[in-house]
Each structure stands twice: as C-alpha cells, then as structure tokens.
Amino acid sequence: MLDIKFIRENADAVQENARQKNYEVNITELLKLDGERRELSQRVDELRERRNAIAASMKGGKPEQSAIDEGKQIKVELSEQEGYLNNLEAEVLTLQKKVPNMAASDVPVGASEDENVVAKVIGDPTAFSFEPRNHSEIALQRGWLDKERAAKVAGSRFAYLKGDLVKLQFAIIQFVIDSLSDEKVLAKIAADAGLDVSLKPFTPVLPPLMIRTELYDAMDRLEPRDDRYKLEDDDLWLQGSAEHVMGSMHANEILDENDLPIRYLGYATSFRREAGTYGKDMEGILRMHQFDKLEMESFTVGEDGLKEHLLMVAIQEYLLASLGLPYRVIQKCTADIGKPNARGIDMEAWLPGQNQYRETHTADYMTDYQARRLQTRVRRNSGDLELIHTNDATAFALGRAMIAIIENNQNEDGSIVVPEVLRNYLGGKEVL
C-alpha cells in the first residue's frame, strides 16, 4: 500500500502511474473521501476530548447528575459519528489498497507484456545434430513422468515425477542451497555484477505452506483469489510461492538495523489453481497446480533495496549460467511488473523442445509497499523508525529448471547430460 500522504502530495503522478500499470483507480475520489475522513476524525476527536474531560471531572467524589447526562448525550452522538468515521476509514482503505506501487523511473512504459524489453541475451540457442524433442516426450520415454495416474488421483495439471528426475531435483536444490549460503559465492556474484552490497549469506528456510487471509492480503499477493487454493474450514490458503510465507514472517515487527539485510532462501511446494489457463501448456510439467520452488526473500533498509534487487537478478543469472542454460533477461514494462512492484525482471530460458524462450525466473522489488501493511519496520541506528524494503526472486522453479536441462542437454537416445555443477550431487554421474 502507498502512503496516503504520498498520494495526497503526488496525486497526478500516482494517477498516471496507475494508468501506466493498467490498474483502475480514482485518486480524486480517494482524496475526496480522505479529506472527509480527516474532517470527521477531527470532529470525533473533539467529542472524545469532551467525553474524557467529563469523565475526569467525576473521578472520586459523587458524580453530578448534569455531567452524567451530558456524558450520556455525548455517548449517543459519539457512537453515531464513530460509525460514520469507521465506514469512511474503511472506504478510504479499500481505495488506498487498490493503488499500485509507483514504478521505478527506469521501468519501460508499456500497455501489455508485449512491450517488455529484452535487456540481455546470454548464450545461443542450443544446436543439435538431430531434431530435439520436448521434455514431456523424453520424460515419458525415460519413465520419469506419469500424468495419467496423477489425473486419476488428483486431476489435471498434477504429475508423478519418478526416478532420476527426482534425484535431479534434489541435486539442484542442494546446489542452490550450497551456493547461496556461501559468502564466497555471493562475493563473486556481487563483484562480477559490480555491486557494492552486503555479502551476508541466505538462510535456508522450510516455511509453512499455508497462510492466513489477513497476512496474504497484507502481502498484496492474495489477488487474484481465483488463482489461490482456499481451505474453507480454516481461515487459511495454500501459498503460491515461498515469498508469500517468508515475506510475511516479520509482520508487526521492528527489526534492528544491524540485523539487516535479512536474506532467506525458502524451499516450498507452491500451489496455483491456474484459473483461466484451460488448455494452455498442457504438455509435460510446465504449468502445474503444484510445483516445488526455491525462492529468495530479503528485507533491507530503504537505500539498499534497489541494490538488493540487482543482486538477486545477478544471482539468477549466475544460477542459470552455472547450469549452462541459454537465457535472456527481460525488463518487464509497467503493465507487467505487478501491482506491488516498483520494478520487475524475468529470466527466460531457451527451450529447444518448444523452440522458444520460456519464463523460469522472476525478480520483484516492492520498495516499502508491502512493508506498510505488514508493518515490518527497522529501528535505524539513528533511532529513527522506518519501513523496510522487500525483495523476492526465484532461485529455481524446479519443474521449469528441469525442463530446461532436459531439453537443452538431451542426447538423441533420450539420455541427458548432467550439468557439471550438479554431478557431485548425483554420485558423479555425467549422464542420466
């Protein structure tokens, strides 16, 4: 959520920003209600002041009947006015929550994802001496994938992964955890990217996979609800990304500046209903209701937020390059970065089986937009209290990482060359 004072002082820019991000909001209406709210709030405060004065005059000795009568009268009036005020405050909050975060100044303005900008292309599309197949065909041939039985048990967009594919997933997980909890690796990544940032390692986390409505909403990740799984008997949802359950873990906390940055590397099975994608990407495991993901989340002081974002992007590039995958970096435009985002970067890996790049990573920088509703703050060494900045970014969505490995590293016979960095985690095997 944006600060109401900021909205007041930058009404035009906020309205224009919402337009560029394709969110319908009426800033004029919001500010009108906010003005009414402030006026009414003042009237209510005056009534309360009078009420308090009367109550104070009655402490001890026997109450004067006239004072009690006035108190009663004020109570009636106050309860009516407070009712109006509560409604107004709720209306203002509802509108205020709809206002998207301000896009950073270097985010390209665009009306749809078609106007995203390819910022960088690394590696050439993998060349083959035979016709490369898609991951689904290979995985089926190798007995690594069973979607028919998964459909029988759980429905469409579920899968049983089996055999070496499972070992590959755990190898990737180990590799990422080892890399990101190693200060030396971070130092190299930061140096290569020319970033002067903290080298504090990421703490591996296994988070809860369920989250309360209130916190999900405060994260601004509950919408669209159609894409979330709700547990009807409890006030809980299945999380759609470890970001949701890690970003909310310091809600209503005041962190010590000396403890920042706080960096987490969460591993979580993530759930998405994929509403509105019927018939899309049905082959293989590209788009599932359930997928495992390694996700970075970090909390920093405001002035370090952007650098942290850039570090995460550099980490993503490092991870993709470590696996030897061709990829490109997409700078998302205003319409595509998302409501809470100030900036958003996607990585797309080359998939020979589909003959195109497909999204494997996202990096989101939210400035203090999430922190304002989460009430995650930092006590600066100066004594000041400030909202922290949040960043999240994919380390690897395991399913898509394995799709990329299978398709780029395939041999004609359906065997897969293991990326060098993973071999130690697979008993030294060079080919699966």
Add this chain to the structure above:
RNA sequence: GGAGAGGUGGCCGAGUGGUUGAAGGCGCACGCUUGGAAAGCGUGUGUGCGAGCAAUCGUACCGUGAGUUCGAAUCUCAUCCUCUCCGCCA
C-alpha cells in the same frame, strides 16, 4: 478433540472501573562524576492519526474484534496465539 493457565511498552514485570500511556526494574540516550572505564547520581526514552513553521496540543492503542458504563488495561462475549495436563498421531 477434552481440561486448565496466560497474552501489558525494546525486554522483564505491577496493575481487577475514575489524574493509568500505564508503577518498578532492565536496556538504551544524554549529562555529572573519572586519568580512562565501571559503579554511582541526574534527566530523558512507545506507535498511529489529526492540527501546528515549531515548541506543542488533541485523539487512539495494554493479542484482535464487538459490547456494558458518564468513564474500561481492569467487567461481558467472541476470536487468535502461547503454555501445562489428558487423548490422538508422523
């Protein structure tokens, strides 16, 4: 699932209807003291909203939400969380 106890400021902890935003302690900041430090002494030390150039003032906040009352941290109800015991269970 059953029975019980409890949630108060950065932390510990008093407080069962009326100068309580909240005693006391710890911590922290500043000052005095000291060759320096510790101890000691003194002063100060929450957040949100609104008004004000500011000093400051008003208001709300004692897990959360409703209610009773002229007046609620204190009484009532609901709810969440923590702990103990029993049951169940990987």
